[in-house]
Amino acid sequence: MLESLLGNRTIERILFFLETYGQGYPKKISRVFGTSVNGIQQQLKRLEDGGIVFSSLEGRTRLYGFNPRYPFLKELKLLLQRAIKFLPDKEIEQYYRGRTRPRKKGKPL
């Protein structure tokens, strides 16, 4: 969808993921897309170096989210929201409809 604009598919998927879920960590993102953690980490680093995402340590996990200080964030998010609307239903269902509401410890999935 935006692959040619963003440079590669992984970046596109990461940005769609963050737009959908708000935040994420490399292992979770790689699990959703069935790609390598290393590939995701590399692209997240690229986005962080570019000031587009930020990361913070939550316990032992490095969480990533959009950098609210990125001056083009509003426009980027609008573009992502529009692009997500064009994704096939199957892809939306597969990658962007994961459970986000909390689940009490001990309850079965």
Place this chain on the structure above:
Amino acid sequence: MKIAWGKAKIPDLAAIICEHLKKRGIEATLVGGACVSIYTKNKYISYDLDFVTENSLKELAPILDELGFIRKDGRLFEHPECGFLLDFPAPPLAVGNEPVSKFNSIRTRRGVIHLLTPTDCVKDRLAAYFFWNDRQALEQAILVAKDNKINQAEIAGWAVKEGATEKLKVFQRKLRR
């Protein structure tokens, strides 16, 4: 001129870096906490110097290497004898959603520092308070605003555009105290 890197203070370092880059045709603007240190005469001390430039890190690396600063990780550079890190956040130079168009120059014994104006320095710190709820950044904004001539109307207009009217009021209240 020999540089005692271990003893160099923020204004000296900032001037050395700005001048060295300028000699190589690179314009870099000092932003972030180091501007607070300079404008408050070290009431707040930053431990890194953030510069924004349109030039790439590949271009910067050999030029900074001439001064002994080695690229560490991502956009950071360190010097074995210097206690301060250099960081080159990605351009564009902006405070919140607004591009920076006015700059300040401060002459030091080591050369000229190219940096944010006190007004934009306050906005830069307030942006961290608005977006991250960082109280340290709010305190820094107040320190700069109290010690320097700033354009309060401009800051207020900018903050409203950033959608931070309530946090602007907190800043204005604290500034009056």
